[in-house]
Amino acid sequence: MANPFTLVKKDPNSKARLGRLVTAHGVVETPCFMPVGTQGTVKAMLPRDLKELGCQILLGNTYHLFLRPGHEQIRRLGGLHKFISWDGPILTDSGGYQVFSLGATRKISEDGARFQSHLDGSSHLLTPETAVQIQEALGSDIAMILDECIPHDAKRDYVQDSTARTIRWAERCLNARADADQLMFGIIQGGLYEDLRRDCVAAMTPMKFEGFAVGGLAVGEGEEQLNAISSFTVELLPENRPRYLMGIGRPQDILHGVRAGYDMFDCVIPTRNARNGTLFTWQGKLNIKRAEFAGDGRPLDDSCGCYCCQNFSRAYLRHLYMAGEILSSQLNTLHNLYFYHRLMDKCREAIRAGRADLWPQWLDAEAAS
Amino acid sequence: MANPFTLVKKDPNSKARLGRLVTAHGVVETPCFMPVGTQGTVKAMLPRDLKELGCQILLGNTYHLFLRPGHEQIRRLGGLHKFISWDGPILTDSGGYQVFSLGATRKISEDGARFQSHLDGSSHLLTPETAVQIQEALGSDIAMILDECIPHDAKRDYVQDSTARTIRWAERCLNARADADQLMFGIIQGGLYEDLRRDCVAAMTPMKFEGFAVGGLAVGEGEEQLNAISSFTVELLPENRPRYLMGIGRPQDILHGVRAGYDMFDCVIPTRNARNGTLFTWQGKLNIKRAEFAGDGRPLDDSCGCYCCQNFSRAYLRHLYMAGEILSSQLNTLHNLYFYHRLMDKCREAIRAGRADLWPQWLDAEAAS
Numbered sequence: 001m002a003n004p005f006t007l008v009k010k011d012p013n014s015k016a017r018l019g020r021l022v023t024a025h026g027v028v029e030t031p032c033f034m035p036v037g038t039q040g041t042v043k044a045m046l047p048r049d050l051k052e053l054g055c056q057i058l059l060g061n062t063y064h065l066f067l068r069p070g071h072e073q074i075r076r077l078g079g080l081h082k083f084i085s086w087d088g089p090i091l092t093d094s095g096g097y098q099v100f101s102l103g104a105t106r107k108i109s110e111d112g113a114r115f116q117s118h119l120d121g122s123s124h125l126l127t128p129e130t131a132v133q134i135q136e137a138l139g140s141d142i143a144m145i146l147d148e149c150i151p152h153d154a155k156r157d158y159v160q161d162s163t164a165r166t167i168r169w170a171e172r173c174l175n176a177r178a179d180a181d182q183l184m185f186g187i188i189q190g191g192l193y194e195d196l197r198r199d200c201v202a203a204m205t206p207m208k209f210e211g212f213a214v215g216g217l218a219v220g221e222g223e224e225q226l227n228a229i230s231s232f233t234v235e236l237l238p239e240n241r242p243r244y245l246m247g248i249g250r251p252q253d254i255l256h257g258v259r260a261g262y263d264m265f266d267c268v269i270p271t272r273n274a275r276n277g278t279l280f281t282w283q284g285k286l287n288i289k290r291a292e293f294a295g296d297g298r299p300l301d302d303s304c305g306c307y308c309c310q311n312f313s314r315a316y317l318r319h320l321y322m323a324g325e326i327l328s329s330q331l332n333t334l335h336n337l338y339f340y341h342r343l344m345d346k347c348r349e350a351i352r353a354g355r356a357d358l359w360p361q362w363l364d365a366e367a368a369s
Numbered sequence: 370m371a372n373p374f375t376l377v378k379k380d381p382n383s384k385a386r387l388g389r390l391v392t393a394h395g396v397v398e399t400p401c402f403m404p405v406g407t408q409g410t411v412k413a414m415l416p417r418d419l420k421e422l423g424c425q426i427l428l429g430n431t432y433h434l435f436l437r438p439g440h441e442q443i444r445r446l447g448g449l450h451k452f453i454s455w456d457g458p459i460l461t462d463s464g465g466y467q468v469f470s471l472g473a474t475r476k477i478s479e480d481g482a483r484f485q486s487h488l489d490g491s492s493h494l495l496t497p498e499t500a501v502q503i504q505e506a507l508g509s510d511i512a513m514i515l516d517e518c519i520p521h522d523a524k525r526d527y528v529q530d531s532t533a534r535t536i537r538w539a540e541r542c543l544n545a546r547a548d549a550d551q552l553m554f555g556i557i558q559g560g561l562y563e564d565l566r567r568d569c570v571a572a573m574t575p576m577k578f579e580g581f582a583v584g585g586l587a588v589g590e591g592e593e594q595l596n597a598i599s600s601f602t603v604e605l606l607p608e609n610r611p612r613y614l615m616g617i618g619r620p621q622d623i624l625h626g627v628r629a630g631y632d633m634f635d636c637v638i639p640t641r642n643a644r645n646g647t648l649f650t651w652q653g654k655l656n657i658k659r660a661e662f663a664g665d666g667r668p669l670d671d672s673c674g675c676y677c678c679q680n681f682s683r684a685y686l687r688h689l690y691m692a693g694e695i696l697s698s699q700l701n702t703l704h705n706l707y708f709y710h711r712l713m714d715k716c717r718e719a720i721r722a723g724r725a726d727l728w729p730q731w732l733d734a735e736a737a738s
Contacts (some may be wrong), residue, residue, distance in 0.1 A: 041696040042693040044699070048676070069684070077664070078666065083685055085680040109534065293460070309456040316453065316454075322437065327412070329695055330695070331415075346437060
C-alpha cells in the first residue's frame, strides 16, 4: 500500500508536525483527537453533532462490539460505518486493552488471550488473527495489532517477555491481513524501560505498518514518566508514518504529546468527565456540581462557540446535573468534545503558522489552586 | 385581554377545529401536541432538535421547578424561556396534579394543598395564589389554575365537593393574576358525572379565562369513559376559546380528542415510551427490545422522515437499548416526538382541506394482535 500519510510541515518551535492521513473514508488532518465510541456510539452524541463540532475520526472498541452485537452481525448489517451512521474515518483498537483489563478472568498464552465476557461469562479466545478478522468484519479504516498493555509496575522480565510476544503477534497480524483498504498500525510496548522501547521500535518499524502507536502509557505511571517515555519513544519512530499516543489524555498531556511529535490521540476523559460534571474551559476545569453555580447565569466559557455555551448558563447545567437529566450528559459531552477539538485546531494552527505564540494555553485551575 | 384564539376553520367531517393561539412567545397552530418538559428539559432532547421536528409549544411542570431549582431562582436567571433556551411558547401546569399524586404526604384544605417535597421531605403549601405567583415567576405563556385532579373512582359526594372547591380556587387564581402577558386557562373537573361536568362548565366559563382545559381524565377510567366524558364536556365549552384535553394521550386518544373538538394535548407517552423502547410507527407500536430486531437493517418506519429513521436501523436501535446507551433515549425520543408532531400535522391538514380521507390512520398493531 502507498504511504497514506503526508508530513505537511514541521514546527520550528517544537517537534510537532502537521500531517494528512488518507483513509478509505476520508482525510484526517493531524494532530487529531479521536473521541471514543465504545459500544458503537460516542456516549450521548448524535453523529451529526459530532460532525458539527469538527470531529474527523472516531475510535471504536473491538472488544465491546465483538461481544455485543457481534462483529458478524455488524458485517451483515453493512459494517460499522453504516451501523452507527458515521461516514468518516474510524480506528478500531484490537480488543487487547479491554481483555487485559479483565484481570483474573483472562489468561495469556503465545496463541492469544482467553477471556470471559463481562456480559455473560462466556469464554472466548482473542488471537492476533481473530483480532484482525474482527476488525476487518467491522470494516474500520485503521486496525490496531493485538498487543499486551503491560501494567506500569510490571517487573522487567515480564515487560521484556511480553514485549517480545507483542512483536511476534505483530507479525501474525500482518500475515492475517486480507483487507487491502484497511490501514494497520503497529504498537510499541516496552514499559518504562528505554532500552526495551528501543528494541521494540527496532523490531516493529521494519514491518509493513502504515503507522505506529505507543501503548502502555497513562496506566498509572504518573505524568513525569508518561512524558519521559512518550518523548523518548516518539523520536525513534519513522518520520513518514503517523504516530499515535494511545489513551492520552488530559489537555496538558495532549499538548505535551503534540509538541513531542505525536499525531493522533484518543481518550475517554472529555466524554466520561462530561457525564461526571467535570467540564473544560480555557480558564481551567470546572465542577458543575458546585453550589456556587446555582445562580450563575454565565455560560461555562464565554469564549466558547459551542451550542452549549451559546445557549445555556452554568446555573442550568448545574440544575440538569443535580436533577439527573439525560440532557446534562448531552450538553456536557458536546461542550467537552468541542473544547478538545478546538484544542487540536489551535495546535494545527500554531504549527501551520510556525508561531510559538499561537500554541494553546490551558491552565488546570484545580491543579493550580 | 383581547381573545388570543382565532377559530380558523371547522371540519365538515367531524367536530375538529383548526385554530391559532397567540402567545407572548409566538403563535401556536392548533390542534397541537405539547411535549412534557418536567424539570426544565424534554428528557433527552436538545431544544434545537425540538424546533427541528416542528415542536410549537412545551409544557413545564410547576411542582418540579418550584422545588428545584426554585421559581425565584429561575426568575432571577431571566425566566423559564431563557433558563431552558426555548424561545417559543410554554404552558405550565399549576403543580396541583403532582401534589395530589403524592397521596398520603399531602393534605387538602380550602386554603390549598400542604405537601412534602419528594426530594427532601420539606413541607410546602400550594394555594391558588401561590400557584399563580410561581407560574408568573417562571414567566410561562399560559398558566393553569390550581385544581384537584380527582381520582376516577372517587365517590360522587367527594367529586361534587372537590369540583366546587376547584371552582372557588379558579376565582382566587383570577384575582391573583398580576402578569398581563400571561394567558390563564380554567380547568373543568366533575369526574365521570355528566351533570357535575356541566355544572363546572357553567360556573367556570363566565370567568375571564383565555382558554379551558378538561382535567381528571386518563387517570385510570378506561378508554370508553375517557371518550364519553371528554366528548360530552367539550361540547359545552365556548367555541371561541382554546380547549385543552389534559394528559392525553395515546395516538388514538389524541385522534379521538381532535375529532371531538379539542385543540391542545400533552402527554409523557411519546417521551417515556421512547426511553422504555416502545416506538410509534404508522404501522403500529414496536418494542425495540425484541430479539427479532437484532439483525433488522430496516429503519423503524420507512415512511418516516426523522433523523433517526433516515440514519439508523432497527438493529442499531435495539443494540443501543440493550447496551443501555444514552443515545438510545435520544434517538427513540426524537423519533416518537417526530411521530406525534406529524400526527398533529396530518390532523390540521385534514381539517384545512376538509377531506375525511386525509385523517391520519394509526393502527396499534400490539393492541390489534
